């Protein structure tokens with residue numbers, strides 16, 4: 001698929017479901033990959049309007065802003081992103097954005113990280129979802145076999161899983177995925193991991 005085709009597909013998805021942050025996130029990444037950095041920054045901004053807690057979107061928005069020479073804006077985005085990620089306990093995005101700030105010669109505020117995420121147990125042993133950070137609502141069992149299924153069963157709540165089922169159906173329809181094709185399965189899995197924040 002050409003970069004232009006990918007952009008068009010995600011644009012169709014975002015137009016069909018304008019309140020869906022993942023559609024805009026996918027569109028923004030497609031713009032970024034195609035070096036359309038100004039469009040990417042706009043789309044990441046839309047993601048953050050829909051979900052101000054989406055820490056990876058701050059990081060990628062800042063990268064897009066740096067590519068369009070918006071250094072001051074990128075630094076502002078990173079500062080906000082570091083604070084949001086720390087408050088949510090999103091350790092890896094927080095550290096990555098801290099690194100980027102440092103590489104720009106900027107001061108990185110020492111923020112206390114709320115807790116390491118994703119992790120499936122709170123201190124008292126109850127379940128905490130790695131995506132929405134709400135407690136309770138653990139899946140009764142892993143949703144499918146294999147390593148990713150195990151991780152989802154251990155870290156993702158039933159509500160988030162249900163949300164993904166709805167979103168996954170849209171991904172299949174909009175992208176015309178034939179899941180018997182291993183490459184289509186790969187695209188689907190990538191969207192799933194992104195949606196469930198399994199590799200933030």
Ligand SMILES: [Zn+2]
Pocket residue numbers: 129130131132133134156157158159160161
């Ligand atoms: Zn959840």
